[in-house]
Amino acid sequence: EIVLTQSPGTLSLSPGERATLSCRASQSVSSTYLTWYQQKPGQAPRLLIYGASSRATGIPDRFSGSGSGTDFTLTISGLEPEDFAVYYCQQYGSSLFTFGPGTKVDIK
């Protein structure tokens, strides 16, 4: 089973700052199978990035994804107030789906 590790656990930043979130897999993951979601308190997860780097419909271009193999990154180029949330990476593979533990981006 592929295990996903996200770091940091919490990222404290101010609006306008750049956020860099890491997702590391215990084994190589095809980029096609790596997805990022955003979740705000009391809400369902929202698809952000699929295929490691493709933005979902309606996602602002300040969100970008990159990476390959075992190391993937979600970057938010300039935090807006609505971006403070928890972000999860997820992979699809032989064990079907596994999620990382999440990175909380909160206001400094």
Add this chain to the structure above:
Amino acid sequence: EVQLVESGGGLVQPGGSLRLSCAASGFTFSGYSMNWVRQAPGRGLEWVSYISTTGSAIYYADSVKGRFTGSRDNAKNSLFLQMNSLRAEDTAVYYCARFRAKSGEGYYMDVWGKGTSVAVSS
């Protein structure tokens, strides 16, 4: 509007059963595989079950295998999760989510319901 609406959650005693439903609208339900994902209070997301478009392939997380059964009724645009032998650790919000598989592009859950809450307690 593409929408998923879960129902059937509630409070149940350990060892009891619940049947969750997910009503789909705004898209051709029979054309999509579906998933159940849960989130325990204050915890992260955990995949629970996958069901293919026809229901011929169903997979489960090890944590629920043998206790939960997924099914679907394409004529009624509905997804189900029968949960038996419930444990305290099954307490969570349960989401249904549509699965998109685009070869060469991505494999992901693009539409999520708002979730239904299950509490297992005596």
